[in-house]
Amino acid sequence: MAADANSSWGLRFITLVALKQSPVSGDLALARGGWVKLICGASNQDLPAISDLCAVYAAAGVHCVDVAADEAVVRAARQGLDWVQSQWGYRPWLMVSVSDGQDAHFRKAWFDPQRCPSDCRRPCQRVCPADAIAGEGGIHASRCYGCGRCLPACPLGLIDLEDRRLGLDDLAPMLAELRPDAVEIHTAPGRAEAFQSTIAALMDVQLPLQRLAVSCGLEGHGLTVHSLARELWQRHDCLRRYGQRPLWQLDGRPMSGDVGAGTARAAVALWHGVRHLAPPGPLQLAGGTNDHTILHLPENDGPAGVAFGGMARRLLQPWLQEAQAREISLRDWPEGWCAAVAKAQKLVRPWLSR
Numbered sequence: 001m002a003a004d005a006n007s008s009w010g011l012r013f014i015t016l017v018a019l020k021q022s023p024v025s026g027d028l029a030l031a032r033g034g035w036v037k038l039i040c041g042a043s044n045q046d047l048p049a050i051s052d053l054c055a056v057y058a059a060a061g062v063h064c065v066d067v068a069a070d071e072a073v074v075r076a077a078r079q080g081l082d083w084v085q086s087q088w089g090y091r092p093w094l095m096v097s098v099s100d101g102q103d104a105h106f107r108k109a110w111f112d113p114q115r116c117p118s119d120c121r122r123p124c125q126r127v128c129p130a131d132a133i134a135g136e137g138g139i140h141a142s143r144c145y146g147c148g149r150c151l152p153a154c155p156l157g158l159i160d161l162e163d164r165r166l167g168l169d170d171l172a173p174m175l176a177e178l179r180p181d182a183v184e185i186h187t188a189p190g191r192a193e194a195f196q197s198t199i200a201a202l203m204d205v206q207l208p209l210q211r212l213a214v215s216c217g218l219e220g221h222g223l224t225v226h227s228l229a230r231e232l233w234q235r236h237d238c239l240r241r242y243g244q245r246p247l248w249q250l251d252g253r254p255m256s257g258d259v260g261a262g263t264a265r266a267a268v269a270l271w272h273g274v275r276h277l278a279p280p281g282p283l284q285l286a287g288g289t290n291d292h293t294i295l296h297l298p299e300n301d302g303p304a305g306v307a308f309g310g311m312a313r314r315l316l317q318p319w320l321q322e323a324q325a326r327e328i329s330l331r332d333w334p335e336g337w338c339a340a341v342a343k344a345q346k347l348v349r350p351w352l353s354r
């Protein structure tokens with residue numbers, strides 16, 4: 001469905017207003033503390049939604065979109081970014097996420113619906129933030145991003161999580177194919193050797209990366225801020241050996257769903273704790289980040305930027321769902337596009353103007 005002339009002008013206008021907020025490159029934004037990244041989800045494979053999410057947040061001015069290291073996902077993300085670039089000449093970096101070991105971000109839930117009692121009221125469905133659990137059936141694997149919220153919701157314990165990491169042997173060929181602008185490695189304590197092997201595989205591909213991001217947090221690892229800083233220094237030494245420029249992603253509360261002021265505090269508290277102990281390189285908040293995050297930061301001080309995941313996706317859910325129901329892209333539905341960009345802009349703008 002094509003936009004009519006008036007709607008198309010409305011769409012162009014609102015997006016131009018949004019893009020006026022993002023005149024700086026990713027590097028400059030990191031230096032100024034105004035960097036913003038969209039996290040689509042390291043396991044999210046909902047291609048139409050990813051394409052539209054990337055387009056909307058690129059139009060709102062984010063500096064980077066972070067997606068699964070998966071050919072179809074990267075193609076969908078590029079479609080959204082290509083479209084924004086063709087309309088307004090602006091293009092954020094495309095980052096793909098990988099992991100050097102087991103990680104909550106790289107898994108998917110599943111259950112066999114045939115085992116569910118017919119009178120089950122499906123609490124699993126109600127708690128899923130990605131609408132990945134179908135009316136009568138099981139889990140849409142492409143939509144599930146492994147947050148794990150449905151597991152405790154099932155009274156019969158029928159739901160399991162599967163590890164969906166890219167193996168080390170597949171990493172180099174996959175990255176050679178995808179050719180992203182940036183890569184993020186999710187790491188955890190005690191995995192310095194696995195991290196080194198992952199970097200070595202990555203360097204084999206000789207990609208001209210804008211940044212190599214390292215994501216790590218305290219939760220679930222039994223770390224203190226001091227031990228986390230030690231781990232980051234180990235990663236830093238490794239990155240230096242390979243001449244890579246790091247970007248440290250502080251994962252305040254992994255897979256939190258970003259539901260309120262409480263989750264926002266976790267990432268800010270982590271930044272406060274680690275900021276004077278961490279190795280050189282920009283520190284960026286993630287995990288539990290939402291529209292409250294910026295309110296917890298001092299006015300003239302703060303991290304290099306922020307990444308929005310669950311909240312960024314949830315904000316656009318009504319329009320993404322409606323577009324999917326109409327079997328069109330949000331880009332071909334001017335009213336939906338304008339409303340979605342305005343929502344995204346509201347989340348992103350306070351950071352872009354820092």
Ligand code: SF4
Pocket residue numbers: 108109127128129130131132133139143144145146147148149150151
């Ligand atoms: S609640 Fe989370 S883990 Fe469960 S199906 Fe939904 S996205 Fe997947």
Ligand code: SF4
Pocket residue numbers: 111113115116117120121122123124125153154155156157158159
């Ligand atoms: S809550 Fe458990 S039993 Fe009920 S539909 Fe979900 S997986 Fe099946």
